[in-house]
Amino acid sequence: xxxxxxxxxxxxxxxxxxxxISWLNAGYFGMEILAEIAILALxxxxxxxxxxxxxxxxxxxxxxxGCGAYAFAVFTAFWGWPPSLSMAAATLLTGLIxxxxxxxxxxxxxxxxxxxxxxxxxxGYELVFKTRALGGDDGLAGIPRLDLSVIGVDLxxxxxxxxxxxxxxxxxxxxxxxxxxxxxxAILIGLHDNAGRMRALGLPVQRxxxxxFAFSGAIAGFAGTLSAQHTMFISPQLLHWTTSGEVLxxxxxxxxxxxxxxxxxxALITLLRHELSDLTDYWGLWLGLFLILVVMGGKNxxxxxxxxxxxxxxxxxxxxxxxxxxxxxAAG
Amino acid sequence: xxxxxxxxxxxFGAFQVTKGVSLEVPAGLRHAIIGPNGAGKTTLFxxxxxxxxxxxxxxxxxxxxxxxxxPDRRARRGLSRSFQKNNLxxxxxxxxxxxxxxxxxxxxGAHFWTRLSDNRRAHEKTSAVAEQVGLTELLDHSVSELSYxxxxxxxxxLALMPDPKVLLLDEPTSGMSPEETGRMLQLIDDLPRAxxxxxxxxxxxxxxxxxxxITVLNYGEILMEGTPQEVRGSDIVQETYLGGKAQ
Numbered sequence: 001x002x003x004x005x006x007x008x009x010x011x012x013x014x015x016x017x018x019x020x021i022s023w024l025n026a027g028y029f030g031m032e033i034l035a036e037i038a039i040l041a042l043x044x045x046x047x048x049x050x051x052x053x054x055x056x057x058x059x060x061x062x063x064x065x066g067c068g069a070y071a072f073a074v075f076t077a078f079w080g081w082p083p084s085l086s087m088a089a090a091t092l093l094t095g096l097i098x099x100x101x102x103x104x105x106x107x108x109x110x111x112x113x114x115x116x117x118x119x120x121x122x123x124g125y126e127l128v129f130k131t132r133a134l135g136g137d138d139g140l141a142g143i144p145r146l147d148l149s150v151i152g153v154d155l156x157x158x159x160x161x162x163x164x165x166x167x168x169x170x171x172x173x174x175x176x177x178x179x180x181x182x183x184x185x186a187i188l189i190g191l192h193d194n195a196g197r198m199r200a201l202g203l204p205v206q207r208x209x210x211x212x213f214a215f216s217g218a219i220a221g222f223a224g225t226l227s228a229q230h231t232m233f234i235s236p237q238l239l240h241w242t243t244s245g246e247v248l249x250x251x252x253x254x255x256x257x258x259x260x261x262x263x264x265x266x267a268l269i270t271l272l273r274h275e276l277s278d279l280t281d282y283w284g285l286w287l288g289l290f291l292i293l294v295v296m297g298g299k300n301x302x303x304x305x306x307x308x309x310x311x312x313x314x315x316x317x318x319x320x321x322x323x324x325x326x327x328x329x330a331a332g
Numbered sequence: 333x334x335x336x337x338x339x340x341x342x343x344f345g346a347f348q349v350t351k352g353v354s355l356e357v358p359a360g361l362r363h364a365i366i367g368p369n370g371a372g373k374t375t376l377f378x379x380x381x382x383x384x385x386x387x388x389x390x391x392x393x394x395x396x397x398x399x400x401x402x403p404d405r406r407a408r409r410g411l412s413r414s415f416q417k418n419n420l421x422x423x424x425x426x427x428x429x430x431x432x433x434x435x436x437x438x439x440x441g442a443h444f445w446t447r448l449s450d451n452r453r454a455h456e457k458t459s460a461v462a463e464q465v466g467l468t469e470l471l472d473h474s475v476s477e478l479s480y481x482x483x484x485x486x487x488x489x490l491a492l493m494p495d496p497k498v499l500l501l502d503e504p505t506s507g508m509s510p511e512e513t514g515r516m517l518q519l520i521d522d523l524p525r526a527x528x529x530x531x532x533x534x535x536x537x538x539x540x541x542x543x544x545x546i547t548v549l550n551y552g553e554i555l556m557e558g559t560p561q562e563v564r565g566s567d568i569v570q571e572t573y574l575g576g577k578a579q
Contacts, residue, residue, distance in 0.1 A: 186431060192423075193423050202494060
């Protein structure tokens with residue numbers, strides 16, 4: 001078990017290394033892809049807290065992502081608030097909305113939870129789509145980026161912006177890892193495993209589920225504010241349930257409940273989509289085939305496959321060590 | 333009185349599963365519920381624990397009326413239960429299971445920034461209960477890989493973690509080997525005397541030798557209640573439950 005936890009930290013370090021090497025070699029277009037990966041990684045990690053760790057599979061997560069983006073756009077482009085304050089306010093507002101939504105949706109379980117989050121997400125999508133003041137289906141443009149010129153950082157440079165986002169992914173990963181090692185983190189995993197026994201032990205189950213829904217929603221909203229700054233243009237598609245589905249697929253591909261898995265999944269799917277669409281019109285077909293291959297093995301996504309391989313190697317080298325030892329014993 | 337149930341009724345459709353059941357379990361008493369399959373024993377436990385709402389009647393824990401309380405609220409009032417079918421956290425180790433029970437029982441689940449692995453008191457409590465239920469050597473084993481008997485021990489261990497006032501044990505020895513059963517009985521005998529224990533049990537020898545009082549249920553009704561001697565000597569119990577076979 002300890003072995004696996006260390007292996008995941010190793011995977012996280014390798015993922016970061018790969019992102020940084022790509023960053024060093026990336027041109028303009030590459031920087032755009034890296035920024036996209038980083039934002040989706042944040043969103044996928046937030047969904048992993050909910051779906052992977054707590055066992056609450058939400059198909060309305062994109063609506064919270066979009067909520068953060070639209071709130072940020074309104075605060076900056078309409079009301080002229082500074083981007084830093086707008087980011088904080090949009091994150092907080094999304095967290096608050098998620099708290100209210102969470103207190104409703106956690107009343108039901110399983111497939112009903114999936115359906116009700118889907119329905120509420122679609123309500124959000126429709127609301128934005130039909131609201132002229134928010135640009136309707138035309139979307140909103142003219143969104144500024146955070147101004148860090150006081151410390152000599154120009155986020156309008158695509159390379160600097162991509163690196164800034166990668167840094168945020170690292171910070172978020174470390175914070176969430178700490179959270180998951182806390183008593184609160186143990187409660188989340190217990191809820192996933194056996195919510196009924198948690199209740200019998202005395203846990204107010206719904207209150208905890210609501211709290212993680214709100215926290216996870218706030219991170220999704222934060223990712224939304226970054227998405228708005230990245231493209232400087234937002235459309236209702238951000239809130240659509242297919243976006244939720246895609247982020248869920250990233251988590252499943254990478255490995256739900258592993259925290260690093262969704263980051264790997266976000267990187268793989270974004271990369272494959274861009275690379276394959278250059279090669280063939282049937283890129284969706286190949287992406288689907290790849291997904292089927294990874295999931296069919298019954299392992300927990302890419303991380304699950306790698307862990308299985310790692311355990312095999314560890315066991316072999318363990319055998320060798322113990323046979324060395326017995327050889328030494330025999331010689332001694 | 334630690335646990336008091338007054339005149340409980342429960343109906344599923346046209347089927348009356350609990351008919352006017354009353355119970356009193358004072359601190360320190362080992363009270364057993366026996367009865368043939370379908371007598372409504374587990375239903376009664378589910379009513380007492382709050383998983384089912386009774387149609388009529390009241391339930392009091394340590395003098396407080398908890399009839400309207402959800403299961404988690406009753407648990408926080410000092411009621412703890414083990415389940416007839418193992419109801420564990422299968423993805424973790426024995427230690428993970430006991431630790432999460434400690435977090436819930438002591439109410440520090442909202443601590444999101446302290447490291448659980450640094451919590452010395454929780455580790456000590458976990459070790460103590462593991463010792464009590466005989467799982468010390470298996471603490472770091474994955475629960476899904478434990479033998480059925482060891483899982484059964486953990487089932488009781490989870491129920492003991494909160495230091496309850498009232499403990500409901502639903503067939504704690506079911507499916508256990510004679511050796512494991514012996515250890516479980518020793519464990520029940522060694523429980524703190526301040527605890528009120530209500531237990532469902534199939535093994536008659538065990539019930540007659542370890543319980544202070546016995547309630548016999550049949551078709552949701554109390555057939556009789558008394559000491560082991562009284563129940564053993566009762567004709568009506570011999571006839572309906574022991575099938576007249578016992579001497």
